[in-house]
Amino acid sequence: MSVFNFHRSGVALLALLALGACSVLSPSASPRPSFYTLDRPLDGAAPRAPTLSLAPTLIVSPTHAAAGFDSPRIIYVREAHRLDYFAHSEWVDPPARMLTPLLVAAAQASGSFRAVVLTPTAAAGDMRLDTEIVRLQHDFQSRPSQVRFTLRVYLIENKTRRVLAWRELDATVAASSEDAYGGVVAANRAVQTVLAQAAAFLTDALDKVRWP
Helix, strand or coil: CCHHHHHHHHHHHHHHHHHHHHHHHCCCCCCCCEEECCCCCCCCCCCCCCCCCCCCEEEECCCEECCCCCCCEEEEECCCCCCEEEEEEEECCCHHHHHHHHHHHHHHHHCCCCEEEECCCCCCCCEEEEEEEEEEEEECCCCCCEEEEEEEEEEEECCCCEEEEEEEEEEEEECCCCCHHHHHHHHHHHHHHHHHHHHHHHHHHHHCCCCC
16 A cells, blocks of 8 residues: 555544544534423403402412422323433423412402412411422323322411411323323313312311401
């Protein structure tokens, strides 16, 4: 082999090695993540006027979430006691933060309170609503898969800090497709069901409390 041919072969080999290195250092672009919301329906009920002339004012605390459910990651389950996350699908905000204003709207729509205010606020409230997300997960252990949403709610009298009533609200909705988006749609339906349960819980609790 001539010196020229050897040199040309060496250059070609170096070029191939360089291309290989580039492919390792610059892997193919991963799919862009999709972001989803928990929304109030566009046809949601407008706030009703209080049914009581001396209805209390309700302060709504920011919703908390149990461990594992306090991030924007969308959770799914394939086996008991194990939580997994969709790789390229997320909530735009942790579900607890998206849920709080929806609870305010649901309480307002119940017509049970003179005013409903979200904390932090300088307003004085007669009662306080504390809530915690126990679970919000897409369960693939059955077919069709299902989304389950569980919310624990407490109605507290501000002056005495006494728990007037509490309940664990729950909804399970079948997913329309076996993917993240099908779970998001089902999650929104489950949340709306639980919001209706929360409004009914507040109305029922006030019926059992002598006020003022």
